[in-house]
Amino acid sequence: xxxxxxxxxxxxxxxxxxxxxxxxxxxxxxxxxxxxxxxxxxxxxxxxxxxxxxxxxxxxxxxxxxxxxxxxxxxxxxxxxxxxxxxxxxxxxxxxxxxxxxxxxxxxxxxxxxxxxxxxxxxxxxxxxxxxxxxxxxxxxxxxxxxxxxxxxxxx
Amino acid sequence: xxxxxxxxxxxxxxxxxxxxxxxxxxxxxxxxxxxxxxxxxxxxxxxxxxxxxxxxxxxxxxxxxxxxxxxxxxxxxxxxxxxxxxxxxxxxxxxxxxxxxxxxxxxxxxxxxxxxxxxxxxxxxxxxxxxxxxxxxxxxxxxxxxxxxxxxxxxxxxxxxxxxxxxxxxxxxxxxxxxxxxxxxxxxxxxxxxxxxxxxxxxxxxxxxxxxxxxxxxxxxxxxxxxxxxxxxxxxxxxxxxxxx
Numbered sequence: 001x002x003x004x005x006x007x008x009x010x011x012x013x014x015x016x017x018x019x020x021x022x023x024x025x026x027x028x029x030x031x032x033x034x035x036x037x038x039x040x041x042x043x044x045x046x047x048x049x050x051x052x053x054x055x056x057x058x059x060x061x062x063x064x065x066x067x068x069x070x071x072x073x074x075x076x077x078x079x080x081x082x083x084x085x086x087x088x089x090x091x092x093x094x095x096x097x098x099x100x101x102x103x104x105x106x107x108x109x110x111x112x113x114x115x116x117x118x119x120x121x122x123x124x125x126x127x128x129x130x131x132x133x134x135x136x137x138x139x140x141x142x143x144x145x146x147x148x149x150x151x152x153x154x155x156x
Numbered sequence: 157x158x159x160x161x162x163x164x165x166x167x168x169x170x171x172x173x174x175x176x177x178x179x180x181x182x183x184x185x186x187x188x189x190x191x192x193x194x195x196x197x198x199x200x201x202x203x204x205x206x207x208x209x210x211x212x213x214x215x216x217x218x219x220x221x222x223x224x225x226x227x228x229x230x231x232x233x234x235x236x237x238x239x240x241x242x243x244x245x246x247x248x249x250x251x252x253x254x255x256x257x258x259x260x261x262x263x264x265x266x267x268x269x270x271x272x273x274x275x276x277x278x279x280x281x282x283x284x285x286x287x288x289x290x291x292x293x294x295x296x297x298x299x300x301x302x303x304x305x306x307x308x309x310x311x312x313x314x315x316x317x318x319x320x321x322x323x324x325x326x327x328x329x330x331x332x333x334x335x336x337x338x339x340x341x342x343x344x345x346x347x348x349x350x351x352x353x354x355x356x357x358x359x360x361x362x363x364x365x366x367x368x369x370x371x372x373x374x375x376x377x378x379x380x381x382x383x384x385x386x387x388x389x390x391x392x393x394x395x396x397x398x399x400x401x
Binding site: 047049050051052053080081082083084111129130131132133134135136140156 | 191192194195198199201202203204205206208209275276278279280282283284286287290293294
């Protein structure tokens with residue numbers, strides 16, 4: 001990455017996800033590539049779930065953040081392959097998720113089942129209520145110790 | 157407008173996922189319990205996302221059109237979706253069974269398409285397959301729960317099988333444009349049959365005899381159901397042409 005690209009990357013690192021605002025698009029692994037050529041920024045992002053309604057808003061927020069820093073000439077590409085995976089989520093992103101009250105993806109629970117650690121009390125005495133939660137990327141759980149329901153960000 | 161076997165095939169994939177997505181979305185707010193209402197609408201959203209990718213790709217090849225025009229401004233005879241996708245929801249059991257029979261097929265289809273030489277088609281298939289795996293798991297669990305549940309739920313699943321089975325043969329009867337991907341339909345049908353048999357066995361449901369199979373959706377000859385569905389789906393663009401958000 002050249003200097004200009006590094007600068008753009010650091011601007012985009014601050015763009016947050018509209019659904020889970022504690023995570024940036026960098027934390028989520030959505031931001032794939034930045035290139036700067038002939039005074040034009042080309043930004044490559046990858047969709048999480050195909051039907052995720054946040055993707056259009058993320059593109060709009062990228063344009064807004066770039067405009068605030070004086071960049072007007074922007075192209076945003078959506079890259080499908082290789083398909084997005086939660087393995088690209090940053091460690092600090094996973095930590096932020098947990099503090100926010102959402103259990104972060106855990107490869108031991110690739111297929112959602114009982115026992116995901118509760119983000120509130122850390123107990124593993126938890127039950128899977130539904131593989132589908134409030135958004136496509138989450139499953140719904142309940143903790144048998146603190147009794148709180150919580151979302152688990154599914155491995156994908 | 158440049159229609160080829162490739163664009164017809166993409167429209168077939170797009171239409172099938174759009175129509176099934178629409179049917180599932182009719183359950184929104186009406187599911188038997190909140191969690192399952194959310195599950196089904198999540199599946200509807202996944203299918204809508206897949207449909208958008210297929211339409212967008214088709215639009216770039218056809219030229220002078222876009223995803224919205226392909227979805228909202230084509231007539232019933234131009235839709236190439238599977239007949240299975242357009243069948244009415246019936247009761248919860250029929251909706252679940254329709255989803256399972258389709259998802260089990262879609263999983264095999266996407267597994268084979270993800271290595272296709274058409275790299276964009278392969279990328280969409282590989283990405284969508286991750287979602288389809290969820291759909292298969294969820295819907296097969298429900299088929300088993302209902303089939304192996306009470307006398308009433310078993311009876312209703314048998315009725316659903318009677319209603320839907322005649323539309324399953326179409327999945328493995330290729331239209332001319334499917335030579336674009338040239339899948340091994342026979343092999344796929346064998347795999348599908350084995351998997352469906354396993355699930356129906358576990359659900360205490362009989363695997364139906366082959367019987368007469370309804371065909372035609374892939375080439376635009378639909379059951380009477382599709383026209384009514386499109387009347388709802390396309391209402392806004394037909395009533396207020398070019399309306400935008």
